[in-house]
Amino acid sequence: MDTQQNTALTRALAEVPGPLPTSGVIHITLPHTDRFTVVGNHLAQHPDLSCTAVGIAVRIQSLPQGTEVSIKALTARCKEGEKRIAAALRELEAHGYLQRFRHRLPGKKVITRTVFCNQPAALVHPRRPAAEVRPRPAAPAPVRVPAAIPVQAPVSEALVPGAPVAPPVLLPPPAPSAPLFVPRVPPPTAPKASRRPLPQPSELTPELGRAATALLGDLHRHAPQFALSEADVHRLVPGVAAWLERAARPDTIRRALTDDPPHPFRHPAKLLAHRLTELLPPAPPGVDDLAALARPRVTVTPFQTCDDCDRAFRSPTPGHCRDCREDRADCAHRTEYAQAAA
Structure with a gap:
């Protein structure tokens, strides 16, 4: 039996403008009149988001304000499990489309609020407001201020024949609110931090200079990829001299x-300059620091074993514990008392 042809699809293909492609997908684009959501290609074709994350983002974007979008709520709406939905939400959060934060209610109850932005790049690079766009001087049309909202006169007054029409009142544009998203990674156009300078010795003596030059010129014998030019060696000599000065x-x-x-x-020269700067060892301790280390510590009295009862006690010298010393003292006192009475 032959395959049944879809006449509606055939008519739609016939109405596609231009020649059809010989391979790949063929788009039949029909305009939406209701129940549609605008999705940017930055989300639909995001190179670092999974298809699950893109689908979850489109689902969240199509929901009305105030709809619950927790993991359990999305699991009830979608066929994916909780683990896949949780992973997709983490992807969207990492790329700025989603943000979750804790909010404390007046009754001291803490809830999780979710904010979804359909175009996070616009928050990082905001467009200029329309009020800042200057009109062209050559345009004969009157100047329009799109940022202001015109408020017309009441309908009852505007429809009275012969009544003067009041000019529209221009309200000031709303104050810009703080962005909901804070970019975690600075944009490529952000100014980069200045590099730390190469370490310098307190005094570049001839001995330090010769030793540093010899060490740099000998690096290629131990690691062939570190073959340096004469200019590189001359530029890196102060950094190596600073290491040698610190007893390395x-x-x-x-x-x-x-x-x-x-x-x-x-x-190799850039890597050596970076490592000479970032891995610089600390300066050796001075005489005062070593003197502080050589100060006498608190003496701990050692343990001794009693010669009579073998009990442990603290004493600088061997002997008897306190009880045995008291017993010996009582015994000697009684002996003296008996001798005196006799």
Whole structure:
């Protein structure tokens, strides 16, 4: 039996403007008149969001204000389980489409509020308000202020024949509210923090300079990818001299600079400058610091074992515990008393 042809689909294909593509999807676009939601391609074609996250975002965006969008509520509306929906919400939260925060009610009850933004990039890079757009001087039309809201006169007054029509009253534009989303990652156009300068020794003596030059020029023998030019060696000598001044051994410096290089590795001089700056060891302790370490500590009295009862007690010298000393003193007192009475 032949496949039944869909005449409506055939007519719709015939009305598609232009030639049909030889491969791939064919779009039949019919205008919506009701019950539709506008979804941006930044969400529908997001390269880092899963299809589940995109579908959950479209579902949330299509719901009216005040609809519950918790994990359990979305599980009741969708076929996906709680784990997949929770993972999708975390994806949307990481990319700025969703934000969840705690809100304390007047009765000290804490609830979770959910905010969904259909275009988070517009919060990071807001457009200029319409009031700031200057009209073109060559345009003969009157200047319009889109940011202001005109309030017309009452209908009863406007319809009276011969009555003067009051000009529209312009209300000031609403004050801009604080953004609901705070970008976690700065935009690419944000100014970058200045790099820390290369460490410098207190005095670049000839001995330090020769030792640093020899260490840098010898790096390629231990790690062939660290072959430096003469200009790079001359620029990095103060950083190595600062390490040597802080009593760092040459093998320690060589290991800290060349171990575990990144892949791919293209700029050895930049990596060495970064590691010389960020991994700089602390300065060795001074004489005053060593003197503080050499101060006498609190003496702890050791334990001793009593010679009579084998009980442990604290004493700087061996002997008898307190009870045994008291017994010996009583015994000696009674002996003296008996001798005196005799």
